[in-house]
Amino acid sequence: MIWQGRLDGEELLFHRLFQRVREAENHDLVITNDFVLHGFAVDEGVRRNKGRVGAKDAPDIIRKNMANFPVIMPDFSMLDFGNITCEDGDLEKAQTTLAENVSQVLAKGAKSMVLGGGHEVTFAHYSGIRNAFPDKKIGIINIDAHFDNRRPEDGVGASSGTGFWQIAQEENNHTLHIGIQRNSNTLKLFDTAHQLGMKYILADEIFFENLPSVYERITELIESVDVLYLTICMDVFNASIAPGVSAAAYNGLFTDAAFMHFYKHILKSEKLVGLDVAEVNPQFDIQERTARLAASLVNEWFMI
Template sequence: MFIQPEWQWKQENGSGMHQWIKQKENPQPSDVDIIVYGALLSYASESSKKAQYPHAFRKAWSSFQSYNLDEQVDLRALAVVDIGDVAIHTTDKMISESAIEAAAESLSVAYQKSFTCLIGGDHAITACSLRGIKNAFPQDRIGVIQLDTHLDARNQEEIGLAMDSPIQQLIAAGVVEGKHIYNVGLHGFFNSPEMIHYAREQGIHMITLKQMRRDGIQLTIREMLRQLMFEVDRIYVSVDLDALDITFAPEVPAATPGGLTAYELFDIVKLIGENEGVRHIDFVYADPKEGELRIETVKTGVTAFLQWITGIQLDHRHRIAKK
């Protein structure tokens, strides 16, 4: 089900991110707080080309330390394990999507007390992952927070299997109800009237950047999480890196002017990490259609990942202090 990642670090002790995060197969559930795995599926490029971001994400670890100076927390208090990449088919993307779904289900069952983090890859993997989680917990109501410039709800009957329809897929399959989906980061001229009409029809909560900046990031995110915690059993967060302004992610295919700043993204994912109801997260859609990923984008994505873990550690520290 999983294969060893292309980029691996020597397993040794230390404060570097590449030393703190362990890379191993089949860790004991009691030894894991956060499970990280990759999915190399990519619709952005040729069918035979694998997603670049999981490899680049791991390779960048040596540039980061485990200590968050701003929050004064050492993330080594959390056991983070990278179990590798989902074994996908080289050309058949339907088989690949089924493999990602099966992997998400397996991890959700085996590591029920752990957080899971999926590194992509294409935004199509979000639908695969959520289907797997729903298979594992069929009675659970699942809430989705989608950080994205786009609604990603185009009609599959019109466009076929495609990267920009995961939300439509999930609603149509009954995995998630529209009223339990919050799309954060919408702005500008990048969603069709048909998609906006569909979102309204399905009850999707559309939170524009203009609205969030006016009301305040902390207030907006905390209220959204409070509402979801009241309505659902578990929360899934999908971070589409095209939510970033194009200056922070210049080669991400669908990045646009006026998107989130890196600082706003970091604040949002830290706040999300502080809420224990968020059990699953993915970071997706960094791959350019042509050429190589730029290190600026990779490091921004890694920092967002570490900010999410910072939120988890702050939440743990707060709970211990209350006891």
């Protein structure tokens, strides 16, 4: 049993997350304002992208690290629909399944949360949001060291690195990428970002004194769209706090005051309908640091 933790009492003031989670199979149980969780236990896209596989094992470990957080908001509730897996390397089928599930959740007015898995989760999660809001302008904030805007290779297909190229083909260029590393993206990927209209904030630009500029660009995106989706690739963080990822970054971000200020600014948007974390790789984690960090970032949404 994954959802278990310290039981201080059954009164509401004692509650921790595991006491408010209901494991479910029927999406008809979803009601407005619920948080709804799906695990995307898939890393076929990472394999196709020549990365370090292992992220498929992350959802349950992240759940375990979420379970003991205290409940802050009195009306908090969450439904957990378990994990989607990838059979016989059929990534596209797994992505379609997640998209269909997310669409059902959002159609009922709930909030979608997905635990990856590789960053191929982005195209699946976005597709579900698009299906639920076909006439809305969807904005995406991607906290990531990489653009993930590679063109799919012939004979390989979509991968963890192609999500934003795929999204751009659907004429969505309402994206802001925060934490981009110059040493993690070729000039071709920067050029593709410019060609596709992808806006970005370099990792080097994220420091406390520069927060007004960061806030301005985030606010500009949020105000220009109808619906907001936030995706976090854990390889954006420094390897000392996130060692268990598919591609570790020695000079990645820290969850310091500057980061938490703009991160909470995003979470406070009433337009935010979906959030996911990707690329936690338990095979390379140390003392579950990366899984714990991912769980903590998700938990921040529950406290807004």
